[in-house]
Amino acid sequence: MRIAMIGTGYVGLVSGACFADFGHHVVCVDKDADKIAALHRGEIPIYEPGLDELVAANVKAGRLGFTTDLSVPVGEAEAVFIAVGTPSRRGDGHADLSYVYAAAREIAAALKDFTVVITKSTVPVGTGDEVERLIRETNPEADAAVASNPEFLREGAAIRDFKFPDRIVIGTSDERARKVLGEIYRPLSLNQGPLMYTERRTAELIKYAANAFLATKITFINEMADLAEKVGADVQDVARGIGMDNRIGAKFLHAGPGFGGSCFPKDTRALVKIGLDHEAPLRIVEAVLAVNENRKRAMSRKVLHALGGSLRGKTVAVLGLTFKPDTDDMREAPSIPLVTGLLDMGATVRAFDPAGMAQAREELPDITYCTDAYDCAQGADALVIVTEWVQFRALDLARLKQTLKQPVIVDLRNVYRPEQMAEHGFVYHGIGRPS
Structure with a gap:
């Protein structure tokens, strides 16, 4: 055809x-x-x-x-x-x-x-x-x-x-x-x-409903991660435990710094407006949007706490800038409020992303862009994993520890296991896990 x-x-x-x-x-x-x-x-x-x-x-x-x-x-x-x-x-x-x-x-x-x-x-x-x-x-x-x-x-x-x-x-x-x-x-x-x-209108609504539901799953497990940190539980096991229920499913139950990208933020906002226009307010979707925005802004404070409450004069290495791996898309990426918050608190930021640095330079011009993960970590007081690119999942931990000024890792995607990081002498902070 x-x-x-x-x-x-x-x-x-x-x-x-x-x-x-x-x-x-x-x-x-x-x-x-x-x-x-x-x-x-x-x-x-x-x-x-x-x-x-x-x-x-x-x-x-x-x-x-x-x-x-x-x-x-x-x-x-x-x-x-x-x-x-x-x-x-x-x-x-x-x-x-x-x-x-x-x-x-x-x-x-x-x-x-x-x-x-x-x-x-x-x-x-x-x-x-x-x-x-x-x-x-x-x-x-x-x-x-x-x-x-x-x-x-x-x-x-x-x-x-x-x-x-x-x-x-x-x-x-x-x-x-x-x-x-x-x-x-x-x-x-x-x-x-x-x-x-x-029918045509049904098809149009299916798309919005699908994205809103997936965004809700992400936001739900992120809130469970916050609770897990407070009570000493591990959100990875919580996600696995509920995801094995086929009524729930394991996908989109990965705790992290909040959702971004070209679809979920835009489409959930639009769906909320559609509901208001038709006098059918979507309170759950409204809450998802609010929680997600607050979460993205809160990630810089997580780095602040990992470095003892002050970022003045500190250098932070950021691995991953795009909103997800295998794309160069920076639209509403969690890295943007994270890096902005770090800069506002006085930190110097070094960053590396395998595909998104050209786009990132337009959003984040006031940071240093590096050639690889180890160049990014050079002399940094903390390393933050923001996007779970496969290149960051098997870093040479011995080399990384020698490269960093302080052995502090803030893993916003739970790429590594806490016990593994402890064996290599890192101070490790994940999402929804006891530090």
């Missing part, structure tokens, strides 16, 4: 490359001429394991292309996906839908034969109705059906998530649209990809 993907950000580029790998002919469209030129040169604008090889293979095969002009690819397409950004609107937390609506108008003007227009961006309930209205208003002669097909991709594992999905949600009541989307995803039938057909 012929597909036009509007937007070459994280969702658009991964989805477009994967659809092309299924055998479809895909053209990805973006207004950013520099980004399109870079893609033509084989330069991938985001860090995602395996994406560069996937894009290169499908460009070479002639199934994947890039352009700044949507008129031709949309006019030829049987399906057009809208995968533009929906950031939090400045000032009120609502999702900013201006890019979605602008795309809908441009798509409408270019439509020719019957086409399914699909919102893949995360959008509030009812957005598909407005997209449909805009298409009818812009081009009354257009033969189009509007559907919702939310994405459920994890940064760092997006290609596998796309090709081996837990579920594929398709929101439409139009039988022609169902047929087209069923054919697009047909290559997944060998993997038994479960297609779930719903």
Whole structure:
């Protein structure tokens, strides 16, 4: 099938490359001429394991292309996906839908034969109705059906998530649209990809509900970690003990410095606003947001206590800056309030991240960026593990102790075992564990 993907950000580029790998002919469209030129040169604008090889293979095969002009690819397409950004609107937390609506108008003007227009961006309930209205208003002669097909991709594992999905949600009541989307995803039938057909508004809400629930699990175990520290329990064992209950599940029960990234903070804020707009306040989600923000700010105080109550004149080494491993994404990363707090309390900060330092320099210009973990630790009074990159999971502890000025480790991801660190002579502070 012929597909036009509007937007070459994280969702658009991964989805477009994967659809092309299924055998479809895909053209990805973006207004950013520099980004399109870079893609033509084989330069991938985001860090995602395996994406560069996937894009290169499908460009070479002639199934994947890039352009700044949507008129031709949309006019030829049987399906057009809208995968533009929906950031939090400045000032009120609502999702900013201006890019979605602008795309809908441009798509409408270019439509020719019957086409399914699909919102893949995360959008509030009812957005598909407005997209449909805009298409009818812009081009009354257009033969189009509007559907919702939310994405459920994890940064760092997006290609596998796309090709081996837990579920594929398709929101439409139009039988022609169902047929087209069923054919697009047909290559997944060998993997038994479960297609779930719903009404459009239901599909839009499923995406928000999923992210809010996962954010709630993270926040719940983080609060349990705080309690575990006070009562002398180990939150790792608590998480394992409750996660073995298949009604609860073990995923997203890893205590840490709070959630960040491009989805959970933005989508939970937007869901709260949707609830308020419809007089159905979501008190649990509101509490999740508040607890998470307070937690991220509190992490610098954890380092303060580990160094005896004063950071004036101290050097702190920070390992990991991105919000999670295997991405270069710094959006709402816990490292930002952590480092800002350390600087405010008088510390000097050295940092290293395997992929995110170019982006981090824009957010955190007043720190020293290092070449590796040991360079980062050189002469530091404490080492803080913020992101659990695999490179940080098997550090040479003897070398690390010699490199640090003081053998103090603050492990915000519980990468190491307390008894292991004690054997090597470290003063170790984890999350939700007795120090």
